[in-house]
Amino acid sequence: MPAPYLALGLTGPHLVELTSSAALLARWDALPAAFTVLGVERVDGSPPAARTLDSSAVGAALAGQTTRGRFLIVASPQRDHPYNLARRVASLGHLSRGRSGLLVGVRDAYAAPDRATAARARDAARAVRALEQSWPHESIIGDRETGILVRSNEIVHVDIGGEFPIAGPLTVPEPPTGASVIAWSGSADAPDAVDLVIGEGGAVAVAVLGERPPRGTAGVLLRAEAEHSVDDVLTAAERLLAGDFRPLAAGPLRAALGLAAPPPRANGRAAFPVPQPHPSL
Amino acid sequence: MTDRRTGHVILGINALVLGYLPAAWQSPLLGKDSFVDPAYWETIGRTAERGTLDVVFLADAPVLGDPAHDANPIRLEPTVTWGHVAAATQRIGLVATASTTFNDPFELAERLLSWDHLSGGRAGWNIVTTRGADAARNFGLPDVPLRDDRYDRAAEFVDVVRALWDSAATGADIRHHGDLFQLEGRLRVPPSRQGRPVLLQAGGSPKGRELAGRVAEGVFAAELTKDKAIEHYRLVKRLARGNGRSPDDVKILPGLLLSLGSTEEEARRRNDELHDAGPAAYSVQWLSQSIGYDASKLELDEPFPEEVLAAPADPQTFQGSMGFRESIVAQIRRTNPTVREYLRQTRSTGSGHAGFVGTPEQLADHIEDWFHSGAIDGFNLQPDVLADGLAVIADELVPILRRRGLYRHEYQTDTLRGHFRAAAATPDSA
Ligand SMILES: Cc1cc2nc3c(=O)[nH]c(=O)nc-3n(C[C@H](O)[C@H](O)[C@@H](O)COP(=O)(O)O)c2cc1C
Numbered sequence A: 001m002p003a004p005y006l007a008l009g010l011t012g013p014h015l016v017e018l019t020s021s022a023a024l025l026a027r028w029d030a031l032p033a034a035f036t037v038l039g040v041e042r043v044d045g046s047p048p049a050a051r052t053l054d055s056s057a058v059g060a061a062l063a064g065q066t067t068r069g070r071f072l073i074v075a076s077p078q079r080d081h082p083y084n085l086a087r088r089v090a091s092l093g094h095l096s097r098g099r100s101g102l103l104v105g106v107r108d109a110y111a112a113p114d115r116a117t118a119a120r121a122r123d124a125a126r127a128v129r130a131l132e133q134s135w136p137h138e139s140i141i142g143d144r145e146t147g148i149l150v151r152s153n154e155i156v157h158v159d160i161g162g163e164f165p166i167a168g169p170l171t172v173p174e175p176p177t178g179a180s181v182i183a184w185s186g187s188a189d190a191p192d193a194v195d196l197v198i199g200e201g202g203a204v205a206v207a208v209l210g211e212r213p214p215r216g217t218a219g220v221l222l223r224a225e226a227e228h229s230v231d232d233v234l235t236a237a238e239r240l241l242a243g244d245f246r247p248l249a250a251g252p253l254r255a256a257l258g259l260a261a262p263p264p265r266a267n268g269r270a271a272f273p274v275p276q277p278h279p280s281l
Numbered sequence B: 001m002t003d004r005r006t007g008h009v010i011l012g013i014n015a016l017v018l019g020y021l022p023a024a025w026q027s028p029l030l031g032k033d034s035f036v037d038p039a040y041w042e043t044i045g046r047t048a049e050r051g052t053l054d055v056v057f058l059a060d061a062p063v064l065g066d067p068a069h070d071a072n073p074i075r076l077e078p079t080v081t082w083g084h085v086a087a088a089t090q091r092i093g094l095v096a097t098a099s100t101t102f103n104d105p106f107e108l109a110e111r112l113l114s115w116d117h118l119s120g121g122r123a124g125w126n127i128v129t130t131r132g133a134d135a136a137r138n139f140g141l142p143d144v145p146l147r148d149d150r151y152d153r154a155a156e157f158v159d160v161v162r163a164l165w166d167s168a169a170t171g172a173d174i175r176h177h178g179d180l181f182q183l184e185g186r187l188r189v190p191p192s193r194q195g196r197p198v199l200l201q202a203g204g205s206p207k208g209r210e211l212a213g214r215v216a217e218g219v220f221a222a223e224l225t226k227d228k229a230i231e232h233y234r235l236v237k238r239l240a241r242g243n244g245r246s247p248d249d250v251k252i253l254p255g256l257l258l259s260l261g262s263t264e265e266e267a268r269r270r271n272d273e274l275h276d277a278g279p280a281a282y283s284v285q286w287l288s289q290s291i292g293y294d295a296s297k298l299e300l301d302e303p304f305p306e307e308v309l310a311a312p313a314d315p316q317t318f319q320g321s322m323g324f325r326e327s328i329v330a331q332i333r334r335t336n337p338t339v340r341e342y343l344r345q346t347r348s349t350g351s352g353h354a355g356f357v358g359t360p361e362q363l364a365d366h367i368e369d370w371f372h373s374g375a376i377d378g379f380n381l382q383p384d385v386l387a388d389g390l391a392v393i394a395d396e397l398v399p400i401l402r403r404r405g406l407y408r409h410e411y412q413t414d415t416l417r418g419h420f421r422a423a424a425a426t427p428d429s430a
Helices: A012-019 A022-030 A055-065 A082-095 A118-132 A230-242 B022-026 B038-050 B078-087 B105-118 B133-139 B147-170 B206-215 B226-242 B264-276 B281-291 B322-335 B339-349 B360-372 B386-403 B416-422
Strands: A005-010 A035-038 A071-075 A100-104 A140-143 A148-150 A181-185 A196-198 A204-208 A219-223 B010-014 B055-058 B093-099 B123-128 B174-177 B182-185 B198-202 B218-221 B251-260 B354-358 B378-383
Touching: A005 A012, A005 A230, A012 A022, A012 A055, A012 A230, A022 A230, A035 A055, A055 A071, A055 A082, A055 B038, A055 B078, A055 B105, A071 A082, A082 A100, A082 A118, A082 B038, A082 B078, A100 A118, A118 A181, A196 A204, A219 A230, B010 B251, B010 B386, B022 B264, B038 B055, B038 B078, B038 B386, B055 B078, B078 B093, B078 B105, B093 B105, B093 B198, B093 B416, B105 B123, B105 B147, B105 B182, B123 B147, B147 B174, B147 B182, B147 B206, B198 B206, B198 B416, B206 B226, B206 B322, B218 B226, B226 B251, B226 B322, B226 B360, B251 B264, B251 B360, B251 B386, B264 B354, B281 B322, B281 B339, B354 B360, B360 B378, B360 B386, B378 B386
Parallel strands: A005 A035, A005 A219, A035 A071, A071 A100, A100 A181, A181 A196, A204 A219, B010 B055, B010 B378, B055 B093, B093 B123, B123 B198, B198 B218, B218 B251, B251 B354, B251 B378
Antiparallel strands: A140 A148, B174 B182
16 A cells, blocks of 8 residues: 555634745645645534635635645535535636645534535535536637637536536536546545545545544545644644655646546536537628 | 816726637637636736736626637636736736625625735625526526615625625624524634725616615726716716715726727727627627617618617516616617617627727827716726737836826735725716
């Protein structure tokens, strides 16, 4: 069994600290870690910390300010709708050049209370996957001869039901690196759309920083606690990656984790007619 | 009478993805998927910043239109896109459009304030209510709610968002128990460097303008004629006064569609070529959608029949924008063109926004004229093709405006709110 890869779990105050320091960002970016969870306390049942930032906003900043660090944004579909979430996930997939993914949770303690059920989280994960796959990247042809930019008849409605009925398609094509990695917190109730389970029984075990990491899993997520500074986390990660952990080379998240591409969806209802070469005026 | 105003105009860029004309993607400067390429978006931000422009702007709707011949309907999510661009820039303001009909106020407030913090206080939110059944079907609804109901929700939504933003500074929970939202809690995001993200409103229906007068700090307007623009400018400033605000607290920024060239002839040729390279059915489709009448049924060589120009049967269910419709009808009444003439004319005057084809010098004249006439505080410029059109604005138009004392030489402020505050005051005539 190969040595495990290392992932980091940062909480709200760490996100504020990391994004306000160019030096910390540079160290984070240089770390050959698998990925960093942006706001791990939003999915693991923790109470809210004193400070936080929206996970997708942090992802956008990291995509713009760094070149190799990989990350999972965190979302619980308690207040947000998966159509909106899928747009952010797919957009980040493009803007980060495939370095991003999504960790879905059930309940987010920062949000003012609202509906939070495992069924909603499961259906949200499925919806994000289906929506990202609704528009195949290969349909973008940019053919100046015929005036056809996209073979838009290859774009399909998703027509999903359940907690969130959605017609689709998504407003953006699938990233060139493929549908984003979707992770789930804990193995209970994980839907089929999930690529990776973090925590109990999953491929990625969770270890609190300072404790001895468990053995026998594909990866270990080092969870930072309130008393740790980002410097503490990075220093610990640098040491572990120079020791027993397996550094992962730069590149898209799915490839770095050795995850297979998700199966394509069964053919849906075409969203648009076959485009005709357009006659000029 | 024009009264000479002092101070600076506001210059924004409405990106419209690759540019306002459908054929923009055919520019040799672009790759086939530039519309999702991070390097493309970073270049937009950096070029706008090179010109010390005030703001870049992204329209939005949570629905995909047919992208077969046109990148305009393709929409990356705006807060994420501008969040990415904020990381590649230092001073330019960034406005993301987001719907009050299809978002949650807590989630959106947290996301916008986070992006504002990460950008150093450069974020703005363009408040829209979204139209069309196709968008509704992405959220489990057969159609959007009626226009008035959408604006009622928008009004309460914005109140909740503002209260939540303030809670980030005070640390105190809000307790909102309104008609539509019941919500207790607070944001734990660092407070905004600019006080709050800047609020913009787009839409010209009476309820839309009411919302603008009450809360918006900028209005993205659609104006075809200077007279109508002056009328609407005064109306919104008056509504702001009526809400106990200073008229300077709401900046009026109509869109302006642009094709620029080093001579007028060159600009015309560029505009014609770009139109010819785009799909012909577009102008008929666009007109039908905008006026709520199937324009393909009209006699091409007759003037518009009166019943088509009269108000739409039901403003609650009319799918288009009332603001756009009003502006288009006023222009048709003024010049009484045949349908064919009008469709040809809209090839250069565009989609409910006024259009401009000419040199940077002539554009500076146009901006100066509308500014001194009290029709605008600035323009939201919409180049035909951003990939080269934006550079002409930054490197040619801006220096001309500077020489005329209408624009700053360097950034003097570093938040979006700061840029708006530093702009010219409202003229006495308004
Ligand atoms: C200049 C202008 C720009 C607009 N931009 C958008 C937009 O980006 N997204 C959107 O959903 N609606 C947009 N709208 C429409 C309105 O905001 C609103 O959503 C619609 O319900 C009706 O507008 P109305 O108030 O003009 O009737 C725009 C309207 C105008 C006049």
